[in-house]
Amino acid sequence: MWKTLRQIARVGIATENPPPPDESLRTAHALSEEVLKVLGRALCIRHVDAGSCNGCELEIHALNNPIYNLEGLGIRFVASPRHADMLLVSGPVSRNMEVALRRTYEATPHPKLVVALGDCGCTGGIFGTGYATCGAVSQVIPVDVAVPGCPPTPTRILQGILTALTQCGNRSSDLSTASSKAGHAR
Amino acid sequence: MPLRTWWGAARELAGAPRARLLAVAPESWREVMQDATAGGAPLLALWAGNGAPHQRAVCAALMGDAGVLVIWLPVGDGGEYPGIQDLYPAANRMQRAAADLTGIRSSDPDRRPWLRHSAWPADARPLGSPSMPPPVSPPPIDDYAFVRVLGEGVHEVAVGPVHAGTIEPGHFRFSVVGEKVLRLEERLGYAHKGIERRFSELGLLEGHRLAARVSGDSAVAFSWAYCQALEGMAGHDLPARAALLRALALELERCANHLGDLGAIGNDAGFAFGLAQFSRLKEHLLRATLQAFGQRYLLDFIVPGGTRVDLDARGAAALDEAMALLSREVPRLRDIYDEHAGLRDRFAEAGTVTLDLAVRLGLTGLAGRASGQAFDLRVDHPWPPYAGLSVKKCVQSAGDVLARVTVRFDEVRESIRLVRRILSDLDPGAHVIPIPDPDPGVFGVGLVEGWRGPVFVALEAGEGGRVRRCHPHDPSWQNWPVLEHAIIGNIVPDFPLINKSFNLSYSGQDL
Secondary structure (H helix, E strand, O other): OHHHHHHHHHHOOOOOOOOOOOHHHEOOOOOOHHHHHHHOOOEEEEEEEOOOOOHHHHHHHHHOOOOOOHHHHOEEEOOOHHHOOEEEEEOOOEHHHHHHHHHHHHHOOOOOEEEEEHHHHHHOHHHOOOOOEOOOHHHOOOOOEEEOOOOOOHHHHHHHHHHHHOOOOOHHHHHHHHHHHHHHHO | OOHHHHHHHOEEOEEOOOEEEEEOOHHHHHHHHHHHHHOOOOEEEEEEOOOOOOOOEEEEEEEOOOOEEEEEEEOOOOOEEOOOOOOOOOHHHHHHHHHHHHOOEEOOOOOOOOOOOOOOOOOOOOOOOOOOOOOOOOOOOOOOOOOOOOOOOEEEEEEOOOOOOOOOOOEEEEEEEOOEEEEEEEEOOOOOOOHHHHHOOOEOOOHHHHHOOOOHHHHHHHHHHHHHHHHHHOOOOOOHHHHHHHHHHHHHHHHHHHHHHHHHHHHHOOOHHHHHHHHHHHHHHHHHHHHHHOOOOOOOOEEOOEEOOOOOHHHHHHHHHHHHHHHHHHHHHHHHHHHOHHHHHHHOOOOOOOHHHHHHHOOOHHHHHHOOOOOOHHHHOOOOOHHHHOOOOOOOOOOOHHHHHHHHHHHHHHHHHHHHHHHHHOOOOOOEOOOOOOOOOOEEEEEEEOOOOEEEEEEEEOHHHEEEEEEEEOOHHHHHHHHHHHOOOOEHHHHHHHHHHHOOOOHHHHO
């Protein structure tokens, strides 16, 4: 126990500041103010791997490390789509996952956001569209924000998530909410 | 007769060192396999479709004492080949996958589809036919014939394909009494992206990019195995510096994955401190990798003929610094894991695979070494530059979660040593020399010890610099079926922990 406490004290707080949202990632209209009022305080994300190579998953995992500290921003991953405000979908959508993805989307309560992740989630990537893949996530369910990259860095993923949460043209207020919350958590 | 005799009759194969190809007649196919099992030679891979254009054939790669022996058996139209599931249980799913993709079937009784769910009809041939029937969206729901367990108090727990955490898609069907697992049956294939068909739409000199994305966590291993086959086929010798840089990348990949797993395994046993600490160390390592090679994960680092970028002094310093951090902090955390009574209680005797079971089922790679299967390609079948690096093999015998954790700790230490050694060994020189297209019809194999186990690639050149056929093989094919045995008698809540201690690839086997 002593060694554990000593290691915690030795490392201290490793968390860095979050990046600003990036409007260029947006693919759909921004959310209405009422929706943001509900979601902007805390966000629950359900991740769906719809057929990815698992590269994007590695970077999603990184978001939860103490350096990006997603939970410190009031954002957390949840175990069921029924608890989620946002679906974070990686991969070209394989045809074997098409039904599961549609059902997950239907199981997510309104209002819901979808962030498509990675080159594959945005366009189908190197796998393209074929007998086994539907290609981009937007071929199967509506997408609000698409984050390219192979895999996208945790900073880019975080930007995508924050962009989806931010009202178009009014980005500063919501980000400051997120940042002040993070500051509070620290 | 011993496998050596068959080896003597086989011809040299390009790519991996000491690899040979043996064409056999139908009556010899099982004979070779029997001799191989008798000699304890593991099955590396089984696939269908390599050979002359329109030639239907099934292939198997065996890891013999002398080297890699690829057995090639032509199969007539509509004909079957003799199944080898009784000799190599892991062949079951590989045979079924081959049938789904090519229509080339084994004579074994399990004829359930494996990669094909319902997205394409049973008589369509994703490999070898120029076009596929137009897909139906959404595909109909299919009814897979799970093996049912009957008896008083037995019920089923169905999990997936969408899981509760950030995990790849797959379905697990548990038959349980109370909390105790009587039987687990996996159903995979959800991440099937048609990778093998996609390969044949690419040029030989661009296939490495797709190979790196067979399983993103093993990008270096797959792209290296692909390029090893390709470079052998083109008769190209890899520059010494390029070989060392690739080994550096492979050890960084091993280190990063092991660090991630050590944290996640601790977390699955309720020790969130472990996840926080190891994921922080992993992040530092990834940032050093970014400084050194311009990417956090090296999906585009290995290219035909060498590496995409060279390592400069600044990058080397960043890696050196990361190694100093890891060699300082990992032993501290290991101490904490070792002394934590709660962790040891969860780790010890959970998900045990005995040596006997490991041998019979063909458990391979890291998980195999944790069950006393003392095999590591870097030591036992080294390819350049590993013969000169004198890698230390890390082996445990208990075969439980604790043993798999211990092997990871030992391998992290060894990888840190290797990275430092390579950094000091690097001589100036070319990091890449462009290679020509191999001739059409040339066949080669690549074999690399990835962090999870042996990664194998069979590659065949087509006309005009195209890939005719490429089969990438992840060791998860061998280890997934063993997980079904490892969980028997354990409780359902221990499954995430046991599963994580194997950390197998879904995408890598779904292809």
